[in-house]
Amino acid sequence: MEGLNQTPVIQFSNVSKSYGPMLALNDVTLTVEEGEFVVIVGASGCGKSTMLNMIAGFDEPTQGRIQIQGKENTGVNPQCGMVFQQYALFPWMSVEDNIAFGLKMKGEGKAQRRAQAQAYVDMVGLRGFEKAYPKALSGGMRQRVAIARVLANNPSVMLFDEPFAALDAMTRQVLQEQLVRIYEQQRKTILFITHSIDEALLLSSRIIVMSARPGRVVQDIANDLPYPRNADVQLSDRFVDLKRHIWDSVQAEVVRSIESAA
Numbered sequence: 001m002e003g004l005n006q007t008p009v010i011q012f013s014n015v016s017k018s019y020g021p022m023l024a025l026n027d028v029t030l031t032v033e034e035g036e037f038v039v040i041v042g043a044s045g046c047g048k049s050t051m052l053n054m055i056a057g058f059d060e061p062t063q064g065r066i067q068i069q070g071k072e073n074t075g076v077n078p079q080c081g082m083v084f085q086q087y088a089l090f091p092w093m094s095v096e097d098n099i100a101f102g103l104k105m106k107g108e109g110k111a112q113r114r115a116q117a118q119a120y121v122d123m124v125g126l127r128g129f130e131k132a133y134p135k136a137l138s139g140g141m142r143q144r145v146a147i148a149r150v151l152a153n154n155p156s157v158m159l160f161d162e163p164f165a166a167l168d169a170m171t172r173q174v175l176q177e178q179l180v181r182i183y184e185q186q187r188k189t190i191l192f193i194t195h196s197i198d199e200a201l202l203l204s205s206r207i208i209v210m211s212a213r214p215g216r217v218v219q220d221i222a223n224d225l226p227y228p229r230n231a232d233v234q235l236s237d238r239f240v241d242l243k244r245h246i247w248d249s250v251q252a253e254v255v256r257s258i259e260s261a262a
């Protein structure tokens with residue numbers, strides 16, 4: 001059967017991570033296959049960002065092994081593209097140049113860079129803003145530039161660390177729907193962190209619930225809400241069932257995390 005013997009895009013094997021004496025992640029084993037949209041939820045401080053940082057090669061496990069497409073990182077992994085909560089754009093570059101930056105680094109010619117940048121400008125709905133600088137853009141627009149820049153690099157894995165957390169609710173919903181559209185078209189492998197169960201359900205094909213620190217995987221839930229999706233999915237009975245189920249386990253872990261901090 002197709003896909004059965006494929007190397008997973010991401011493989012955590014018994015991964016633990018300590019910072020000095022503090023254990024942040026404890027024995028995490030997780031396999032992510034090509035084309036999955038995995039959302040990680042869990043209490044504050046349970047090691048979600050640490051997981052993304054280790055996948056990207058910004059940090060490494062204290063114990064266990066992380067393999068990206070079958071290989072352990074030896075440094076920052078160019079196959080991983082990260083979108084952060086804070087927009088991390090180059091303020092001295094236009095929208096177009098920010099998006100095309102990675103293409104320039106790869107040595108692509110100017111005309112080709114411009115054409116590709118334009119395609120991603122269109123994809124994230126920023127036509128007309130190509131020549132604008134980040135300071136002239138709203139938070140939501142900046143985040144679209146950040147997403148387009150990562151897409152333009154065509155990474156094997158897209159990593160999102162609470163990318164919409166700083167946005168107002170309406171902008172957030174527009175960007176969520178846009179990201180779902182992009183996923184439906186491109187089926188990129190995505191790992192996405194959020195504190196919002198609604199966001200997790202709207203976006204993901206699978207949801208991982210982490211325990212309070214030290215983080216472990218406590219639930220691994222297939223999100224069977226059908227694609228194509230839009231915000232209306234939140235009105236369905238299945239959405240409400242899944243939300244209740246996930247909320248119960250997240251809430252238990254949040255309470256544990258607050259109690260252990262007290």
Ligand SMILES: Nc1ncnc2c1ncn2[C@@H]1O[C@H](COP(=O)(O)OP(=O)(O)OP(=O)(O)O)[C@@H](O)[C@H]1O
Pocket residue numbers: 019024042043044045046047048049050051213
């Ligand atoms: N570079 C570091 N040095 C020391 N401690 C760190 C470092 N990075 C993370 N930690 C600690 O590791 C734990 C996990 O942090 P991490 O940021 O991965 O959690 P998180 O689940 O992403 O949290 P949040 O939801 O609040 O963003 C926290 O207690 C944090 O303070």
